[in-house]
Amino acid sequence: MAGLAGTGAVAAPPELSQRALLWRRMRGHKGFLAGAILLAIIVLASVLAPWLAPHDPYAQDLTKRMIPPIWEARGQWVHPLGTDNLGRDYLSRVLWGGQISLLIGLSVMVISGLIGAGLGLAAGYFGGRIDLAITFIITTRLALPVVLVALAVVAMISGSLLVVILILGLLKWDRFAVVMRSATQQVRGLDYVAAAEAAGASTPRIILREVLPNVAPQLIVVATVEAASAILLEAALSFLGLGVQPPLPSWGLMISEAKAYMFFSFWLIAIPGSALALLVLAINLVGDGLRDVLAPDGRA
Amino acid sequence: MTILLEARNVTRSFTVSRGLFAPKRRLNAVNGVSLAVEEGEILAIVGESGCGKSTLARMLLGLLPASSGEIRLGGQDMRSMGRLDIARRVQPVFQDPYSSLNPRRRIAEIVALPMEVQGTADAATCRRAALEMLERVGLPERFAQAYPAQLSGGQRQRVAIARALVMRPELVICDEPTSALDVSVQSQILNLLMDLRHDFGITFVFISHNLAVVEHIASRVAVMYLGQVVEQAETAALFERPRHPYTQALLASALTPEPGLGIPDTGLGLAFPDPLAPPPGCPFHPRCPQRLARCDKVVPPVFEDEEGGRVACHLVAQPPGTSVTP
Numbered sequence: 001m002a003g004l005a006g007t008g009a010v011a012a013p014p015e016l017s018q019r020a021l022l023w024r025r026m027r028g029h030k031g032f033l034a035g036a037i038l039l040a041i042i043v044l045a046s047v048l049a050p051w052l053a054p055h056d057p058y059a060q061d062l063t064k065r066m067i068p069p070i071w072e073a074r075g076q077w078v079h080p081l082g083t084d085n086l087g088r089d090y091l092s093r094v095l096w097g098g099q100i101s102l103l104i105g106l107s108v109m110v111i112s113g114l115i116g117a118g119l120g121l122a123a124g125y126f127g128g129r130i131d132l133a134i135t136f137i138i139t140t141r142l143a144l145p146v147v148l149v150a151l152a153v154v155a156m157i158s159g160s161l162l163v164v165i166l167i168l169g170l171l172k173w174d175r176f177a178v179v180m181r182s183a184t185q186q187v188r189g190l191d192y193v194a195a196a197e198a199a200g201a202s203t204p205r206i207i208l209r210e211v212l213p214n215v216a217p218q219l220i221v222v223a224t225v226e227a228a229s230a231i232l233l234e235a236a237l238s239f240l241g242l243g244v245q246p247p248l249p250s251w252g253l254m255i256s257e258a259k260a261y262m263f264f265s266f267w268l269i270a271i272p273g274s275a276l277a278l279l280v281l282a283i284n285l286v287g288d289g290l291r292d293v294l295a296p297d298g299r300a
Numbered sequence: 301m302t303i304l305l306e307a308r309n310v311t312r313s314f315t316v317s318r319g320l321f322a323p324k325r326r327l328n329a330v331n332g333v334s335l336a337v338e339e340g341e342i343l344a345i346v347g348e349s350g351c352g353k354s355t356l357a358r359m360l361l362g363l364l365p366a367s368s369g370e371i372r373l374g375g376q377d378m379r380s381m382g383r384l385d386i387a388r389r390v391q392p393v394f395q396d397p398y399s400s401l402n403p404r405r406r407i408a409e410i411v412a413l414p415m416e417v418q419g420t421a422d423a424a425t426c427r428r429a430a431l432e433m434l435e436r437v438g439l440p441e442r443f444a445q446a447y448p449a450q451l452s453g454g455q456r457q458r459v460a461i462a463r464a465l466v467m468r469p470e471l472v473i474c475d476e477p478t479s480a481l482d483v484s485v486q487s488q489i490l491n492l493l494m495d496l497r498h499d500f501g502i503t504f505v506f507i508s509h510n511l512a513v514v515e516h517i518a519s520r521v522a523v524m525y526l527g528q529v530v531e532q533a534e535t536a537a538l539f540e541r542p543r544h545p546y547t548q549a550l551l552a553s554a555l556t557p558e559p560g561l562g563i564p565d566t567g568l569g570l571a572f573p574d575p576l577a578p579p580p581g582c583p584f585h586p587r588c589p590q591r592l593a594r595c596d597k598v599v600p601p602v603f604e605d606e607e608g609g610r611v612a613c614h615l616v617a618q619p620p621g622t623s624v625t626p
Contacts, residue, residue, distance in 0.1 A: 191400035192410075195463065198361050199414035200387030213404040 024139040025293045032289020038282035042275075046098030054080075057249045058097040062087050069267050081271055084254070085261065090268075093249040096274055099233045100250045101279060104165055108230035109223050111169025116176020117219055123177070124184025125207055135178070141174050147236065164243045168230050179222050180246035183215040217294035224287030228280045235276055275284045303375075304503050305337040305360060305390070310369035312355055314605065315373040316576060325576050329355040331527035332369070337471065342504040344514040344535070346550065348525035350575065354522070357475045360505060373619045374470075384418055391464035393493075395476040397456035401448040407434065408444035411462045414492055423505070433462040437492060452487035458492065465496060473505045478513065490517065511554045515539050523547045526575060526583040533609035543611045545588045582614065588614060 026032055045052060064087040067079050073081065081090040123134035150167045157163060187193065188211065195208045235252030237243030244250040246257070251272040258268035330352040337343045345353050358364040358467060359371060359482040362378050371378045373389060386587040391414065392399040401410055421429070431441055437458040448456055457477065464472050477493070478486040484588035485586055493512040494517060508514050514521060514535070521538045523531045523546065542548045573579055578584050592614050603616045 070365060191394040193401040194358070194363060195392060195394065195400055195460070196413060196417075197363050198387060198390075198392045198403075199417055199463075200382075200384040201413065201417045204384075205417070210402055214402065 005230040007182050008049030023292065024107060025202070029289045029293055032293060035285025035289055038278060039286055042098060042244045042279050042282060045095055045101060046102055049092075049095035049099055053089070053092035053095045055086060055092045058247055060086045060088055066181060066268075067264055068262070068265065069271070072236060072267070078279070082267060084268060093254060094231050094251070097251045097254060097272065098275065098279070100244060101162065101234065103166070103285070104161075104234045104280050105227040105231040107164065107165045108168040108172060109227040111165070112171075112226060112230075112268070113219070113223055114172035115170070116222075117172070117180045120177040120180025121207060121211065121215075124181040125188055125203075125211060127188075130179075134181070138174060138177050138181075139176040141171070141177075144171070146171050147235065150233070150237055151242055151276065154237065158236070159245055160172075161244050161248065164234055164237060168233055172226055172230060172233075176219070176222055176227060179216060183218045184211055186204050187211050187214045217291070219286050220294065221291045224283050224290065228283040228287070229282075231276070251281055258294075263279050302339045303336045304339045304373070304424070305335075305336045305505070306372045307333055307336055307356075307360070308370050308372070308518060310356075310359060310371060312352075312359055312477070313367045316594065317509065327576050328360065328527050328578070333524075333527070333529050333577075334369075335522055335529065335532070337503060337505055339470075339503055339518040341503065342506055342517055344506045344518035344521045345524060346509055346511065346514055346521060348509065351524045352527040352561075353524055355391070357473050357505070359508055360473055361390055361392050367607065377389070379524075387414060388467055389469050390471045390473060390625045391467065391469040393457075393460050393464050393472060393474045393477045396480045397460050398448075398480070400460050401456055403448050403452075405447075406444065407439070407446050407459055408450070409452070410448070410459060411466055414463060414467045429466055430462070433466045434459070437465075439464045452485075453481050454488060457481060457485075459497070461489075462597055465500065465502070468500060469502070471503045473507070475507045476509070477506075486513075493517075501532060505599045511551065512610050523550065523581055526573060526578055526581060528612065529610075530584065530613065532610070533611075537607055537609055543609070543616060544547060544584075544613045545590050545615065546584050549587075551591075566578065582612075 001186050007249070026036075048293065061083070064079070065085055065111065067083045067087075068075050069082040069090070070077060070080050072082075079089050083090055108292040112239030119134050123138075146168075149171060150164075153167050154163060172285065181224045193206060193210055196206050201210070234243055234250065234257065238250045239256040241256065244253055245255060255269055255276075256264070257273070262269050308527075310330060310333045311328060313326045313328045315384055316325045331355060333352075335343070335345075345356065345588075347353055355364065359366050362381075362383070364370075366550065373381065373386065377580055378386060405413075406428055410432045412426040413619050415426045416423075423461075431444055435441065436441060439455060439458055443451070443455070443459075448459070451459065453543050457480075462482055474493070478489050480572045481489060490513065491505070496502065499622050506514070506518060518535045521533060521535050522545065523538075524570070525546050531538065531547045532540070535541075538547065539551065573583070573586060579596065581596040582588070582595070582600050585591045588595065593613055598610045598614070602610050602612045604610050
């Protein structure tokens with residue numbers, strides 16, 4: 001240690017841990033906070049639908065068709081959001097419908113995320129021929145219009161919840177792949193990857209422990225955006241009658257069933273429409289906020 | 301003296317594509333380099349940007365295979381050695397301590413990594429070794445749980461050095477270890493490296509373009525130009541009697557702290573040749589102030605003098621002033 005004397009005072013690092021810092025930044029971000037609270041409410045309401053919903057969402061009662069919600073003149077407290085054209089309780093259907101939207105958003109995100117992130121990481125890390133091949137696959141996929149392909153496939157093998165999830169999951173990995181590829185390329189060239197290689201670490205270990213944690217922020221942001229877009233696509237497919245099949249209470253399907261009554265019973269289309277808009281808004285706010293919050297280290 | 305690391309006629313070429321239909325071209329980043337690193341010495345490799353220093357360093361680390369030629373570590377061909385075997389014996393210290401530490405890992409984890417991947421020690425042993433090494437490079441235990449973002453450049457470079465030394469390698473390859481640091485911190489890091497070299501008996505390959513540092517610490521210097529080693533000599537001999545015109549220009553280009561001397565003129569002009577189309581004959585001839593008639597046709601052979609210095613230059617065989625015999 002003799003030679004180290006006079007090598008300068010070594011200042012203590014700041015006290016805040018990375019986690020505490022992250023938490024503080026999250027609380028300071030208004031958009032993220034609003035989105036997170038809204039999303040939490042929607043998730044809770046949907047998950048607790050079996051206990052919260054006042055009625056069976058499938059129970060029809062033709063004597064109680066088209067009861068308007070309580071803020072209209074003929075509203076009844078038994079059906080706070082009214083009933084649809086088959087006399088089913090609208091509040092219960094909206095709550096149960098949230099489960100379907102969330103299920104689709106989540107599972108499509110997981111399936112497409114695994115495919116896209118895997119391809120993107122491989123292309124960005126290995127480069128060369130592997131990159132060329134994967135870029136070709138990505139370009140091919142980008143040339144396919146998602147809605148059109150989804151419509152064609154559903155028309156051929158008929159729609160169901162599972163089919164919709166699989167189709168969207170197998171189609172929507174492109175953004176994951178593109179973003180992960182370029183993020184990985186950047187990290188790949190950094191010296192800490194070379195240092196891990198020089199330390200003798202195996203390739204899977206380098207990808208999982210050196211590269212992946214450093215591209216995770218981008219991955220999370222893409223995942224939220226993709227979940228929101230999958231929810232919207234499911235609604236669109238269901239609206240066209242090619243997604244989730246009746247009598248399942250999907251929000252897209254509810255909008256579709258309500259369109260015939262749009263001019264006389266506006267709430268039928270407005271309620272599931274607003275629910276959908278709020279959910280997508282919440283997810284996008286969270287994604288946007290995460291992008292800011294997870295941004296470069298040391299920017300605090 | 302035993303030879304620890306030896307490069308024999310090592311070449312590394314890259315294929316450069318210029319679009320789909322243009323013909324691919326080869327770039328020889330390192331072209332027929334032969335070097336020997338003796339146990340316990342500090343071999344400095346100097347040369348201007350783009351001359352292939354870093355590519356050579358990556359090959360010596362075993363990160364990049366040589367296109368031709370061989371690199372022998374302790375008498376054994378590196379290609380026949382496993383990744384972990386090489387890692388145990390050769391470790392790097394990189395130039396930029398801001399990109400050489402994973403920002404998502406704690407300092408202790410970063411330092412323990414080379415030991416951890418060997419798979420021979422349990423987590424507690426790795427951690428203890430990491431803490432010990434951190435202490436040794438001047439970082440007390442409270443840094444162990446910090447992240448790189450919380451450290452200064454000099455502290456980060458200490459972490460990088462601790463990581464390189466945690467497995468007690470025989471050879472450390474430093475790729476410009478101080479050029480990204482503040483001047484005030486540079487000497488601290490150099491002193492630390494020299495201390496550790498003394499204590500652990502490490503051999504260094506020291507890549508740099510800071511000639512003052514090289515003169516101060518290196519025992520031997522190899523000068524690279526356009527992928528080739530043009531001169532190699534003991535440090536004192538090289539700085540007193542530079543024989544290759546490029547070495548002379550390089551030494552003339554070093555800035556002095558003396559005010560009023562202005563910025564030195566190398567007499568080389570600005571044009572670094574296109575490495576995709578290297579000049580024929582001696583690679584240095586287009587910029588050489590003393591070139592002879594045959595320099596643009598004949599590749600100069602390597603002349604070895606009695607002190608072990610090597611120069612690849614026609615001038616050595618035919619000092620200037622003597623008549624040119626075709």
